[in-house]
Amino acid sequence: DAGVTQTPRHEVAEKGQTIILKCEPVSGHNDLFWYRQTKIQGLELLSYFRSKSLMEDGGAFKDRFKAEMLNSSFSTLKIQPTEPKDSAVYLCASSAGGNTLYFGEGSRLIVV
Amino acid sequence: GQQVQQSPTSLVLQEGENAELQCNFSTSLNSMQWFYQRPGGSLVSVFYNPSGTKQSGRLTSTTVIKERRSSLHISSSQITDSGTYLCAMERAGGYKVVFGSGTRLLVSP
Numbered sequence: 001d002a003g004v005t006q007t008p009r010h011e012v013a014e015k016g017q018t019i020i021l022k023c024e025p026v027s028g029h030n031d032l033f034w035y036r037q038t039k040i041q042g043l044e045l046l047s048y049f050r051s052k053s054l055m056e057d058g059g060a061f062k063d064r065f066k067a068e069m070l071n072s073s074f075s076t077l078k079i080q081p082t083e084p085k086d087s088a089v090y091l092c093a094s095s096a097g098g099n100t101l102y103f104g105e106g107s108r109l110i111v112v
Numbered sequence: 113g114q115q116v117q118q119s120p121t122s123l124v125l126q127e128g129e130n131a132e133l134q135c136n137f138s139t140s141l142n143s144m145q146w147f148y149q150r151p152g153g154s155l156v157s158v159f160y161n162p163s164g165t166k167q168s169g170r171l172t173s174t175t176v177i178k179e180r181r182s183s184l185h186i187s188s189s190q191i192t193d194s195g196t197y198l199c200a201m202e203r204a205g206g207y208k209v210v211f212g213s214g215t216r217l218l219v220s221p
Contacts, residue, residue: 045209
């Protein structure tokens, strides 16, 4: 039974680069979330999709962060251009709507 | 302000002691969940607890929606319980999930 799959697991980018992180939710789940986790800020919501529609774009993260969900089984998070302060673990999660949230292993991004 | 407040922020126990973790919410919520995260690991759901009390082994979660609070009780703690426990709420009016800052638990021999 496949859980949430995230790629890449690790990424090192130079400042100014464009990074695309990928997520495959649990099959059949309608809700998909992108979070950023840092030691200082904890978990911050970046985007939230319901049935592929963007419901929440993360407010302060609109500027350089763009999440898309072109089909129900695949989502991407683009960061353009990257900055050192974007270094964090990016977590994708999915749920069947109003139910348990399942997380992927995360993508650890380091921007130098 | 912070919508989800957890306490304590950190806790050190000796093996065998009990722990009580608290979560308070500043807005109306549909439901809440507790998660566990090992250092460097991802989040694993411990309880999805809309209301009332749920138990799984040595863990017990109690949620009182009207009072906007939830607790996680760990009995007879073990070294392997060490990690961070996070609570999260589903805001009323939708399924947006907002997290607290977590409680870092260290259980020593």
